[in-house]
Structure formats: structure tokens, C-alpha cells
Amino acid sequence: MGDHSQGIEAALADFARRPNVPGSDSRLRDAMCLCLERGLDHLPLPGSGQTLTRWQQLATVGSIDLALLKLYEGHTDALAILEELACQPFAEPGIWGVWAAEPPSARVLASERNGDQVRLNGRKAWCSGAQQIDYALITVWSGGDQPQLVAVRLDQPGVTIDAQAWQAVGMAHTASVDLHFDNAVGQCVGESGAYLSRPGFWQGGAGIAAAWYGAATSLACSLHQQRQQGRPDEHADAHLGAVDAALYGAAASLRDCAEWIDAHPRDDARLAVQRVRAQVEMAVEQVCRHVGRALGATPFCRDPQFARLAVDLPVFIRQSHAERDLAQLGQLLVSHAPQDWSL
Template sequence: MHNDAQGLESLLAEFARRDNPHLPDAALRAAMQRCVDTGLDQIPLPGSGRTLLRWQRLAAVAGIDLPLLKLYEGHTDALAILHELGFNPPGMQSDLNPPSDRSAVEAPFAKAGVWGVWAAEPPDARVVVNQRKGDQVQLDGRKAWCSGAQLLDYALLTAWANDGTPHLVAVDLKQQSVSFASEHWQAVGMASTASVDVHFERAVGFCVGDSGGYLSRPGFWQGGGGIAAAWYGAAVALANVLRRHRQDGRAEPHADAHLGAVDAALSGAAASLRECAGWIDAHPQQDASLPVQRLRAQVEMAVEQVCRHVGRALGATPFCRDPHFARLAADLPVFIRQSHAERDLAHLGQRVAASATEDWSL
């Protein structure tokens, strides 16, 4: 495992200085490939006793660039899922493809490549398993919200058997039977992640774990805590611009008040992240849904406070003249919508109301 934080920091600094920050697709892919080639993607697994270190790595990447974090988090999440479900990716030789289709990549999944995880299930887009031979399956259908699809080599995606049972499937994206449709992606924030639709037509994949295992495994909610760490890392980067602004010695009482509010919000979120990471490491096989739901709500509220106070304190200047700040400020409101806002809060409230043991005593 690569434990050298300086290596990650060097990569991030180099990426931040890229020549064309407005069209970073090639740089995104190059940065992710470098992570894979140098072992910077080998971060501690959730629940391994070093969950906080894992989250610190995610936060560090998020503080540099959220589209890069989106790829990095998806890739490292996929590696954690493959490990947790005990999947050793085979080669892509296919018994399901007809002889005329030689599109299946013969090299194994295990070669150096970038992975993603696609689990969105909107009602108008579904991938189905039409044939199965052992763990090898044939896929048809459309998968929506596939982040970074055109920058990845492999993906883990949720698919459905004809009897309605869910499966997690590993797919090599270089098959000719896999195609991409980007016409619906009109984002400004997080634009370079290109969360496009992916179409499968007799594509070959391999089932990972048992039916339903993707959602029932402990790592599902543990991974959700990592997303909150990424939100936090981006907010810290914005907050640091305000802190540097106030280190010039000039009297700006209103900016000081905003900085105080930012400090209070971030300090509370950091404490929640440390506490939740510790709980996960102490209970690696238990259901982490309630601690992580609380964590995500707490961090989301803190991030919203940071964005509001930093913007009001600094005015338009960093939005218009600081490229790093401007990118983060545009990307973070989109990225944090991985939270479902009041729907997530309502679910948390229902859990608390139904619990006979949860209370708020010190």
C-alpha cells in the first residue's frame, strides 16, 4: 500500500497547475492513470482501522479539484467493493458473444486501469441481464448518470435479472457493444465528469458477489461517509481563501465574523467525521447507515454555511479572478447534490423517531 502522502500532494499540485483548466478531460484521465500506476489509489479500506486516513486522502483530492475527486473516489470505491465481495476479475474471453463479435477485450480486468461505480436507478433507465453462464452475463439496456464514463476502463454497475433480482456486474468499457450518449449532459459545475448515459447491447460482464450484496454489505454505508469527507475537503479549500484574506492584518470585522462562523461549522464537521470514522473502525461489520446518515447531514449543513459565509465575506473577486476558487465554487453545489436534501433528512428523522435507544444525552 502506498502510504506516502507527499506523493499524492505532488500529483495534486501538478494537476492544479495544468495548462488548460477549463478543458481538463485529458488531464483528468492522465492524473487518474498516474494514481493507478504509482499506487496512489491504494488507500486504506473502509473499516480497516484506518478509515480516517482514507477520508483524509479523499478530502485532500477534493480540495484540489472535484472532478478529479469524482474519478478518484469512484475508482477507490470500486477497489474496496471488489475486495469486500471477494471478486477476482477474470479475463474477458466470452462464450456469450457471437463469433462475429470480437469486441470483448481479452486482457484481464486486473491490468492497470481506472474503475467507476454506477448504481443510479432512475425509472426510465435500466440494464438487464439477458443471459448468464456461471458468473458471466450478457447485458442490454441503458444506464444513466455514469460519471466519467468516457474516461474509464472498467465499471461496476447495478443490473437486473429477468426475475427482478438485483446484481452488481463488472464490465470492460472498451467493448464495441458499449456506447456513450452525452447529449443530455449540460452541466457547468462538474462539467468535465460528463455523467453520460451508457448503452449496452449484448455486452459481456461478470457478476460480483451474491444478488443484493452491493447494498447489504457493510461497506455500502461506510463508503457514503467518504463522500461526506470529500464535501468537507472542498469546503476547507474555499475556507482557506478567506483565512488567508484575513491574515493581512487589516481591520475587517465583518469578514472576521464570517471567518468565525466558518471555523465553527468546519470544526463541528471535522469532529463528526473523526467520530464516525472511529465508530466504523470499532464496528466494521455492523450497519453504519444511521451514523453515516447523521454525518452526511452534519457535513452538508456545514458546507452550505461555509459557501455562504465565504462568498459574502470575499465578494465577487475570487469567483472571477482565482481559477482554483472559481472551479471549486462552481463544482461544489453540484457535487453536494449527491445528498438528497430533505428526503435524506426525512429518512434520518424516521429512524430517530422509531428508535427506542437513541437519545441526545451527553
């Protein structure tokens, strides 16, 4: 994956091996700050001709720790969005997040616009990592039918965090909390609707699939190492073969999607991305099943990094909407000829 990925693996080696202890993981923000200090958050932009390099880095962080990846992916996604929309709202460096979930029961309203500045009121749900980061890009509403992207400082008066609803064991340390805004200040980023209409929206969705893939490869490597060192076991070998086949297909799909995006950087990538997300999700589910059946309980109980990935990945991959996403893929395919199925 190149020098950049090797650099982050070396920088985060101690963090990856840390023991699991109850309570909050105070080292998570420190690890993310280390990435910023060493410039490991400066990735090629999607569609820049190096999309695969970007995804390789996301996969590397995903293979190390998914709680860290959640912060890292949100931060690097925010940097890409700000670049794409030609906006730099704050001069001071910090860790960014992107929160665009819009459940019916939680909506932030923008009012009193003065230039690019607005006042924010309401509740934003599913704010992952809010307890560890400094700034966020959030979607808000101001009367139109398209959301407005707004940059906010999280340490300002009028922003409060409510973490009571977060009861997860997997992905526990990057709690997806509720944020309450009470006359807080935000800076508009781009025009209304720009967040969803820009090419990078779907391109970023494929980057998430690369992170799923990276976490699955880490679990697979544990099985591969065990088979190299363990006694002969044809059943475990069969599991390893199934894992290899699943990962090989997913990797080919990711490389093909990255190549397509780089060849069509301004085009709508939804079909290509929906396909690759479905492919990678199915592969990850196969890897989790076969690795667990082959290795038994030992790594779940004795290997801290494996144990974290094993409990975090099933939660993290639910960023996919399962059959709903497959239905959307099918609906897209109805308007396309099936020539892509030809060899």
C-alpha cells in the same frame, strides 16, 4: 493528514493550479493515471481500523479538484467493493467507476448467464466519468427483486456513450453520461443483492461526505489566507469565525463516525452515516455562503482552483438528497432512544 495526503498534494500540485479553459479537460485522466502509477489509490478499507485515514485522503483529493475526486472516489470505492466481495474480474490495471443509479426510465437487463458471464442490454444513466475510465461496476437486473452487480469493460463492442444530455457547468468535466449496452459482456460480482447488503455500502456513503468536507476546507483556507494578509475587517472576521465553527463541528462528526465504523465494522452503519452526511452538508453550505460573502468576486474570477471548486461543489453536494435524506434520518431515529443526544 499524514504522508499519504502530502504525497498526493505534491503529485497533483501542477494539476491543481492549471488554468480554466473552455472544452474538455484532457489532463483529468492523466492526473488519475498518475495517482495509479504512484500507488495513491491504495487506501485502507472501510472498517479496517483506519477508516479516518481513508477519509482524510478523499478529503485531500476533494480539496484539490472535485472533477478528479469524482474519478478517484469511484475508483477507490470499486477497489473496496471488489475486495469486500472477494472478486477480481480483470487482470489488467485500469481506472474503475461504480454506477448504481436506478431511475425508472433507465435499466440494464442481464441474460444468457454462463458461469459468471452475462449479456447486457439497456441504458444505464448517471455514469459519471465514463469518458475517462476503463472499467465499471454497474447494477443490472435479471428477473429478481435485488440488483446484481456486474463488472464491464468499457472499450468492448456493444457499449456506447451518449453525452448529449449533460449540460452542467459545475462538474462539467466528469460528465454523468448515459451508457447504452447492446449485447455487451459483463462479469457478475458477488450474489444478487450483495452490493446493497454489504457493510461497505453505507460506509462508502460517509466517504463522500469527507470529500464534501475537503472541498469546503479549501475554500475556507482562501478566506483564512485573505484575513491573514488583508486589512482589518470585522465583517470578514465574522465570516471566518462562522466558517471555523461549521468546519469544526463537521470534522468532529466525521471523526466520530469513522471511530464508530472501525468499532463496528460488520454492523449496519446507516444511522451513523445519515447523521454525518447531514452534518457535513449543512457545514458545507454555511462555508460556501460565508466565504463568498467575505471574499467577493475576486477569487471566483481570478483564482482558477477556487473558481472550479466554487462552481463544482454546489453540484457535487447534490449527491445528498436534501430533505429526503433528512426524512430518512428522522424515520430511523423514531425507532431509537435519544440517548445519543446526551453529553
